[in-house]
Amino acid sequence: MEAFLFPLTELCLSLAAHTLICFSCSDASSNWACLAPVKCGENEKYCVTTYVGVGLGSSSGQSISKGCSPICPSAGINVGIAAASVYCCDSFLCNISGSSSVKASYTVLALGILVSFFYILRARE
Template structure:
């Protein structure tokens, strides 16, 4: 956590006056936890971008997340069942902290499943 705060402070201090956009950055990370490195965007890069790809074939699945700064905002998304991709943009300080909307939905489903399991265990008394 100390390293994250130090990197965040360094990114903020390196931003030139009048240009305050700082985004999280990573390339082809397997989870959002690996995408929490802040970077000061170059002049003309007015958007923070998050790109999310996922695949699920048989019992195997995988995902990659990339984040960074961009001059254009290509908001887009597609879901083909076995593969999905989305690109989301925002334009404020460190606004691309989360993964993709499908990642957040998965956390909700997972939390609901864990809660149901705990309630079941408490009722049955395992």
């Protein structure tokens, strides 16, 4: 019971002191592995989520990293078979989502799948 109360007490004290709390992880393959809260430093004003996803044929993978940052480096790119984004926010545990700023481009995604099929067909010849 004490193991649960100590982090809860620390979170409450941090809220009272207006310290930012963000979720934190490094190179996780799932958002479920990114639900550990961390107290940010005094100069860190943003929670940041970095997402990288790649898919080609039956192979796919993703990497999610989260933490605190002194700057807000929002950016993103989606080329159909690969996507990367950096999302930031500035409130209590606001970086809960794993890929909130990655939006699918269905045209580019369809083109990527089509190119994959042609690649597989050529490899069989």
